[in-house]
Amino acid sequence: MNRAVRYAAVGVIAVALLAGGSAAAFAAPADLHSPTPLVATAPAEAQLTAKASATTVQAWQEFRISGAAKGIKAGTKVTVQQKQGSKWVALPAQAPVNATGTYAVRVKLGLKGVNQLRVGSGATVSPVVQVTVR
Structure with a gap:
């Protein structure tokens, strides 16, 4: 493996670790940017x-x-x-x-x-x- 590719891979992993922890460093790109579902709940009627x-x-x-x-x-x-x-x-x-x-x-x-x-x-x-x- 070429030295430039290794430095790029280390840089990507380092940024991912700083941004979101170890799970984000090794997650697939689709998992990193999937939207979190929001569930709206109405307040209970008094x-x-x-x-x-x-x-x-x-x-x-x-x-x-x-x-x-x-x-x-x-x-x-x-x-x-x-x-x-x-x-x-x-x-x-x-x-x-x-x-x-x-x-x-x-x-x-x-x-x-x-x-x-x-x-x-x-x-x-x-x-x-x-x-x-x-």
């Missing part, structure tokens, strides 16, 4: 569930609304909302989502009759829960 500990309570009697938060980070606060007329109004009842993805909120209601409640975090809301206040 969901909330809600269940009241009682369906009928006395005025200002404490009860809990608990549930699971899927796709919502631990520590994020969820807020109880009450339907008043045609609007949903946030109540001063909040709780953080814990590390296992669940939450529990203490609630007291004074509006007598059937109250429609839900739990929300940002644009994500739970299904409606009904609690009757006597």
